Amino acid sequence: MPRRRTRRITGRDRRILNHLAEFHSATVDVLHRRFFAEKKVEAVRSTLRRLSTGPHQVVQSVPLDGRRAWYQLTPQGARFVGHKSYDCRTLGLHATARQFALQWFLFLAEEDLRLVNLHDFPDLFPVRGHRLPQGRFYFRTQSGIEPTSSTKTEERRTSTVQRLGYLAFDFGGRPLRIAQRLQQTLRRFLMHGWFDSLIQDGQFEVTLLTINASRRRSYDHTLPDMLHRNLATQLARFHTADSKLPSLAFPVTSRSVPGLHDIIYGRSPQ
Structure with missing residues (x-):
């Protein structure tokens, strides 16, 4: 009886494995959005079953x-993609929460975002030799329509703006302590002047990911004023008499991550 042929690892399979190598773990929803946009979610589950059983595993x-x-990834999967440093052990609670929140923000929050390593751009960000904070940096690309200078007709053109963002996390600790930690990080940025030109041009922002809508509303209400008050000395250089910059000089927003509360505290009561 002829042996059944084993399906080879496809190009999409490799992209999935590379994603897992980069982010350690991923949900079906994230993989669906990244690699199966035109297919139903069952196609993702079927692919994962094939990659987790049989000769591949x-x-x-x-x-x-x-x-x-x-x-x-399994140890075999880590070897397959050549990721020798991959740790196949299950992540701890905070590492799990961080990766879950990060991937929601990058791939499920309906934003045009990508992670950035500041050390890859030494001419733009003079951070060499400095230990950077635990948060992550990202580029956000935004497209909009702006009028042209044509005098004959009211023409419009598409403009693209790219912002550098700093991403911080709240996994349920004391809100005041979370805010103070972010304040210390921003003070360090301002003291070094790493992002001054971006701040002046309105191309820097901060996002805080938190566990539920209640905490998000609390941060939105109190955090900008607190940071403006306690960082006033460092922020003063960005303001002039005709400055159109907001009082904090850059936007600070909070986002609640669906499902993050369940990871931190277990399944929510029904």
Whole structure:
């Protein structure tokens, strides 16, 4: 009886494995958005079943919270993509929460975002030799329509603006302590002057990811005023008499990550 042919690893399979190598773990929703945009979610589950069984066994399902699972590489999968430093152990609670929140922000929040390593741009960001904070930096690309200078007709053209953002996390600690930690980080940025030109041009922002809508509303209400008050000395150089910059000189916004509360505290009561 002829042996059944084993399906080879496809190009999309490799992209999935590379994603897991970069972010350690991923949910079905994230993989669906990134690699199966034109297909139903069952296509993702079918692919993951194939990659986790049979001769391949390059991915494995691991618990995410009390009712969900997500996927990471097996030792065989890490070897397959040549990622020798990949740690195949299950992530701890805070590392799980961080990766879950980060991937929601990058891939599910309907934003045009990509992570950036400041050390890759030494001419733009003079951070060499400095230890950077635990948060992540990202580029946000925004497109808009602006009028042209044509005098004959009211023409419009598409403009693209790219902002550098700093991403901070709140996993349920004391809100005041979270705010103070962010304040210390921003004070360090301002003291070094790393992002002064971007701030002056309105191309720098801060995003805080938190566990629920209640905390998001609290941060939105109190955080900008607190930062403006306590960083007034460092922010003074950005303001002139005709400055159109907001009082804080750059936007600070909070986003609540769906499902993050369940990871931190277990399944929410029904």
